[in-house]
Amino acid sequence: MKRHVWRPLFVVVGMVVVILLFRLLYVPDDFGSQDRGYTFGYHRLSNEQEWKDYPAKYQDSSYCSGCHEDKSESVGASGHAMIPCENCHGAAFNHPEDPETLTIDRSRELCIRCHSELYMPSSGRNDIPGIDPSQHNAGIECSDCHNPHNPSLEDM
Ligand code: HEC
Numbered sequence: 200m201k202r203h204v205w206r207p208l209f210v211v212v213g214m215v216v217v218i219l220l221f222r223l224l225y226v227p228d229d230f231g232s233q234d235r236g237y238t239f240g241y242h243r244l245s246n247e248q249e250w251k252d253y254p255a256k257y258q259d260s261s262y263c264s265g266c267h268e269d270k271s272e273s274v275g276a277s278g279h280a281m282i283p284c285e286n287c288h289g290a291a292f293n294h295p296e297d298p299e300t301l302t303i304d305r306s307r308e309l310c311i312r313c314h315s316e317l318y319m320p321s322s323g324r325n326d327i328p329g330i331d332p333s334q335h336n337a338g339i340e341c342s343d344c345h346n347p348h349n350p351s352l353e354d355m
């Protein structure tokens with residue numbers, strides 16, 4: 200074969216060698232498809248433990264019921280049952296160790312986020328009872344009149 204054929208071939212061979220060398224030096228030993236096959240794609244096995252050790256930010260409402268049973272009961276029996284406690288009180292992290300208490304937000308903004316009357320005909324957002332914040336008892340905190348853990352109008 201002529202030299203002009205060999206030359207590009209050398210370049211290709213050189214590139215393959217460089218890629219293989221890079222793979223040997225930089226790809227960790229435990230990187231691959233792992234025992235669950237290709238379900239989770241290629242990943243590092245040690246990365247699974249790294250994520251398990253990662254501190255959880257949100258704990259779920261069942262976590263709260265162990266210590267704030269009265270609240271869990273009233274919220275659970277109310278129209279707000281589907282709202283996770285942490286949606287209003289913020290992420291629990293390792294509470295009550297750290298932080299010792301969670302946020303108590305009494306601002307109108309907390310409630311207006313869901314209860315401001317909006318016109319969204321094709322979405323479930325329309326089913327949430329709405330008020331016009333500029334008309335509905337403006338300037339007074341919602342929780343002065345409504346119990347956030349049991350907002351039923353009958354119990355007011
Ligand atoms: C292991 C028990 C425990 C768990 C679980 C727990 N808490 Fe608490 N919580 C406490 C204690 C103790 C306090 C401090 C009480 C105090 O200062 O009156 C507290 C305080 C609070 C406060 C502030 C109360 C105040 O009057 O300032 C809020 C809000 C709160 N917790 C919400 C939650 C929510 C929401 C969850 C679930 C994500 C939760 N807690 C899970 C024990 C717990």
Ligand code: HEC
Pocket residue numbers: 260263264267270271272274275279282283284285286287288303304305342343347348
């Ligand atoms: C819709 C928002 C909302 C949800 C959902 C909610 N809270 Fe609250 N929570 C509040 C507000 C607002 C206050 C302050 C009430 C006040 O001062 O009148 C409060 C107060 C508290 C307090 C301390 C004051 C008190 O009343 O003793 C605790 C503890 C608490 N909530 C726990 C919980 C737990 C546990 C859940 C879930 C089962 C929960 N909350 C769900 C909004 C909410």
Ligand code: HEC
Pocket residue numbers: 277278279282286287309310311312313314327328341342345346347350351352
């Ligand atoms: C994450 C969204 C969300 C937040 C935040 C929220 N709510 Fe609600 N609220 C709802 C939903 C959804 C319902 C309707 C439940 C049902 O259909 O029974 C409801 C029901 C109510 C009702 C009952 C209305 C009726 O016709 O019976 C009142 C009053 C109310 N909420 C007040 C509040 C107040 C006060 C706050 C703030 C402390 C608040 N809500 C925060 C979603 C929310």
Ligand code: HEC
Pocket residue numbers: 307308310311314328329330332335336339340341342343344345352
């Ligand atoms: C001064 C007391 C007071 C304050 C403050 C107040 N409300 Fe009300 N709210 C009422 C009363 C009374 C009703 C029932 C009669 C009515 O519909 O006006 C009501 C009704 C509602 C309803 C039901 C509307 C419907 O069509 O079913 C929602 C939702 C509501 N309030 C949310 C809020 C929110 C959110 C805030 C704060 C931004 C708030 N309220 C502040 C007294 C109050």
